[in-house]
Amino acid sequence: MHATASRKQQHIGDPLSPQPVLDRARLEAIFNDIQADARYDHELNGCLNCGICTATCPAAQYYDFSPREIVQLLWTENLEGIYDAMQEKIWACAQCYTCAARCPFRNSPGSLIMIMREVAIKHGLQSAKDVLRPFSRVMLKLISTGNQLSPDMITADHFADWGPNISKIDAPLKLLRQAIPMPTLNTMQTAWEVNLKTSIELYTIWEMTGVLKQLEIIDENLFDVITDIMDEKREDYEDWRESQDGNE
Amino acid sequence: MNDIEGTRFTGHGPEWKDAKLSARDARAATAWVEAKVDRAALTGKDRVEDVRDRMRELERDGEIVVHRIRDEHAPVEAKTLYGWTKRIPTAQLWHHKSCGQCGNIPGYPTSLLWLMNQLGTVYLDETDQTSCTAWNYHGSGIGNLESLACVFLRNFHQAYVSARAQGLPDGYYFPLVHCGTSFGNYKEVRAYLLRSAELREKVKKVLAKLGRLVDGKLLIPEEVVHYSEWLHVMRSRIRAIQTIDVGKLRAVIHPACHVYKMVPEDAIYDDEVLDGNRVAVSTGLVQALGAQVIDYSTWYDCCGFGFRHIISEREFTRSFAMDRKVKVAVEEAHADVMIGHDTGCITTLDKNQWIGKAAGKHAEIPIVADCQFAALACGAHPYKIAQLHWHASPVEKLLAQMGIDWQRAKAEFESYLEAVRNGRGEHLYDPRRAITSGPGARKPVMA
Incomplete structure (x- = not known):
């Protein structure tokens, strides 16, 4: 407990609200993780509140979101404001990097937001779990196969607002994919055929760089599904390797 | 500035006063913040490290x-x-x-x-x-x-x-x-x-x-x-194999944010393309092919893809794509085609036109990648090669303007599907080359 801290500094939230207040230590831990990222000092160099970032931010035109505000919160180390912005605002950013291209200080609000998103996941914020739930199909596909998008994800059911023409030629998806003249693309469940050996290498990257840990925090069920798939594919690969040994 | 005891100047507090500028003066006062990401905007800072x-x-x-x-x-x-x-x-x-x-x-x-x-x-x-x-x-x-x-x-x-x-x-x-x-x-x-x-x-x-x-x-x-960038430096050689005149086409370019706003110092600028003020790729190619490249006021805007938004906040994606890109290309630039050079942009701009009608936005424009446009201009089959049946936007209009009989081409492709069904599909290269290691790989063949 910080003896000199006001109630607002100690906690975030409405003091009259029955909702539990947040301990300042947690706010500091979150901010310390943001600051500790190797990119932080490179992407935040100062801010005069000029607002040139927000002036051309696509998300700012549609959401209650301003890259200027995000940079100011970080620059002034406003822990409560940072935590508040991490609940919703950071997820509005469209990651176009127009802000970074235009900032006279060479700040990259878009990159800073990525650091904040990573930290939101690390701390298991419920808001991050909620906002990422509809993204789970992409995560499942990417982490288990090494492809982020596959032909069988693009269906009229999932993308009704894209209209009736997923393909303007009425034929089975499998046949249309076979008619693509790149042999690697004659696939349905991945965008291209990914070598089993390649997927296994990717699993090692996920494990050694903490990505699976992130996934476990954000969606335990998805984590279980993906690790099961990984185990199966590793067994398949080991079987193949053993068969190769037998041939030599 | 009014000094209000105990109030930090923020620009948004009670000390703020409306300057009551006319619309024209307000425009002049804020012109410096115009949405440009051109050479001057990018280089008007300290020189960066290579x-x-x-x-x-x-x-x-x-x-x-x-x-x-x-x-x-x-x-x-x-x-x-x-x-x-x-x-x-x-x-x-x-x-x-x-x-x-x-x-x-x-x-x-x-x-x-x-x-x-x-x-x-x-x-x-x-x-x-x-x-x-x-x-x-x-x-x-x-x-x-x-x-x-x-x-x-x-x-x-x-x-x-x-x-x-x-x-x-x-x-x-x-x-x-x-x-x-x-x-x-x-x-x-x-x-x-x-x-x-x-x-x-x-x-x-x-x-x-x-x-x-x-x-x-x-x-x-x-x-x-x-x-x-490969297309850009090859544009003269591509022009040399061009078979279709595209001189009557009005084309707008959608440059991709992650190509020229991300690590901007590495993007290609060419004095002969857009006076060297904007990223040169795609524009240089389309100009080399002879099409009319038309400027438009939202050239610098993103497409609205948003990465997460295209999946789970599609209201943003489709509104931005229609309001800031498609409508402007159609109503302001009177363009026949919008040409891009990135994955998410082509998807976003192509797929979100149909739903626009539900909100009274009836603008439509064919969306293709620069390499698709170049391949078509060089005689590629619109369906077997350019695979335009996957595009939701009205690419048929573009084909007709290029003098390509798209209905005949479509019928040819539908017949070709029968050959594919019977295992007689054509490939751009020997399929055996695609697997270099792991399951399915073959022993090295000396070249």
Whole structure:
């Protein structure tokens, strides 16, 4: 407990609200993780509140979101404001990097937001779990196969607002994919055929760089599904390797 | 400024007073913040570091190995934002595919490979490649600098060793990146790798475990090259094989944010294209093909893809795409076609026109990638090669304006599907080349 801290500094939230207040230590831990990222000092160099970032931010035109505000919160180390912005605002950013291209200080609000998103996941914020739930199909596909998008994800059911023409030629998806003249693309469940050996290498990257840990925090069920798939594919690969040994 | 006791000046407090400017004066007062991301906006800051200098130092110090662009890659020089030279390899290319292109708009990569076939370019398209994983990262925050760096180094190492499967030496193929986000992300990651010994140390452990080091060192490519840069330096040679006159077409270009706003110092600028003030790729190609390139007021805007938004906040994506790009291209520029050079942009701008009608937005315009446009102008089949049936936008109008009988071409493709069904489909290259290692691979065949 910080003896000199006001109630607002100690906690975030409405003091009259029955909702539990947040301990300042947690706010500091979150901010310390943001600051500790190797990119932080490179992407935040100062801010005069000029607002040139927000002036051309696509998300700012549609959401209650301003890259200027995000940079100011970080620059002034406003822990409560940072935590508040991490609940919703950071997820509005469209990651176009127009802000970074235009900032006279060479700040990259878009990159800073990525650091904040990573930290939101690390701390298991419920808001991050909620906002990422509809993204789970992409995560499942990417982490288990090494492809982020596959032909069988693009269906009229999932993308009704894209209209009736997923393909303007009425034929089975499998046949249309076979008619693509790149042999690697004659696939349905991945965008291209990914070598089993390649997927296994990717699993090692996920494990050694903490990505699976992130996934476990954000969606335990998805984590279980993906690790099961990984185990199966590793067994398949080991079987193949053993068969190769037998041939030599 | 009014000094109010105890109130920090924020610009939004009670001290704020409306200046009551006329609309014209207000416009003049804020003109400096106009939405431009041109050369002046990008270079009006302190000069930036060329990370390639660090790369050369680390190479000299023996800490990394650089995958060099050699004479056999037939490099062509281009100039980047600050006038730096970037060497673009034009031969012996390893295709780093895009998941969004291959999964959703496959005519994008097939058109590129078809053009390479017409120009006699040697290349390899193989199965030992992952996505860059950056779409997921920018959308979700799942992933981190270390994982992105490992994926970058793994894929580029595979490009370096891939020719072994053909009995050819390491470094024979040089990677050519198809996706704009992969291109931007890899360059950002490369810069951090070159600046941070700590990051290099961390990823080296992972790459060592994967067997993806060269002489015990990290392998860094001399350049990270986007396919649109290959098209740019090849535009005269593409023009030489052009068979269809596109001079009557009014084309607008949608430049991709991750191609020129992300690591902007590496983007190609050409004094002969848009006066050297804006990124040159795609515009230079379309001009070389003879089409009229029309400027429009939202040229600098993004497409609205948003990474996560295209999946789960589509109201934003489709509103932005329609209001800021499609409507402007149609109503202001009176364009016949919008041409882009990135995965998410083409998808977003193409797929979101249909739903616009529900909100009374009836603007429609064909959306294609620069390589698709170039392939069509060079006589590629609109369905077998350019695979335009996957496009929801009115590409038939574009084909008709180009003098291509699209109904006949469509009927030809439908007949061709029968041949495919019977196992007689045609490929752009020998399918056996696609698997270089792991299950399905064959012993090296000496070239």
